[in-house]
Amino acid sequence: MATEATDFPAPQIDTSKAHPARVYDWLLGGKDNYPVDEAVGRVLPPEAHDAARQNRAFMQRAAAWLAAQGVDQFLDIGTGIPTEPNLHQIVQRIVPTAKVVYTDNDPIVLRHAEALLVSRPEGTTDYIEADVRRPAQILEHARKVLDFERPVALSLIALMHFITDEQDAHGIVSELLAALPPGSHLVLSHAASDLYPELAQQVTEEYAKGGIRLGFRTRAEVARFFEGLELVDPGLVTATEWFKSAPAPQPEGSGIYAGVARVP
Structure with a gap:
C-alpha cells in the first residue's frame, strides 16, 4: 500500500540556495540537484564523495540487519532524494509487510515521493515533508502509519550534523526516542x-559558503545520542567498520561515525 502523490501539495523548490539533500545527491552522482548544489559539491575534497558512499552503504547494511531481526517498522528522518535501493526496498525484500515512513524538509524530495511510495503490496510506505527540529509534528504523522x-527503527542517517548544539540536537533525538517502545532501535x-x-x-x-551550517562532532559527542540505549556490536565505530555478517566492507578510512542501538 502507498500514499497517493496527489495527497501532497505542489512543492515550492528554492533553487537559489544549496540544500543538504541535493548536495548529497550530487556527491552520490545523482541528477536531482541544481547548479547551486553542484557548486558546493565541486569544492569539497574527494573524501566527501567517499563519505557519502560509505554512509549510504552503512544504511543499507543496518536496515537489512534490522529487518532480518524481525523489525518491520521504520521511521526514516532526513530521507534525501531517492537513490536505489531505498530503505523500503531493502527491508521489504526481507519483510514484505514492513511499514516505512519517510521524512525530509526539502520540497524536491517531496517531488520524488512517488519513488519512495512504491511499496510492495503487502507493505506500506508513506512520506511527510517536515523538519527534524519539529519532532512532535513528525511523530504525530508517523503514528497514523x-x-x-x-518496536520501531528510527533512522537518522547523516542528518544530525546539520543540527547545531544551539538547535538542541541531542534534545531532539531524545524526544524522538522517548516516543519509541522497548525493542525499538536507533540507527545513526x-x-x-x-x-x-x-x-x-x-x-x-x-x-x-553555500549557506549550510554544519556541526561535526567528536566521538564522545556522537555517543551522547545513544545514551540510555544498548549499542549493538560492534558499537559506535566508523561507517566502514559497522557490519554484522560477511562480506565485510573493504577496509578504508572514514570520517563518519555509525552505530545501531536498542531501546531497553
Missing part, C-alpha cells in the same frame, strides 16, 4: 570532527 506499541550516522580535523574544518567551511 506505524504502531508505536511495537554522523560526520566526525576528530578523526580528520583538518578535513572536517575544510568541509564545514565550504558548506558554510
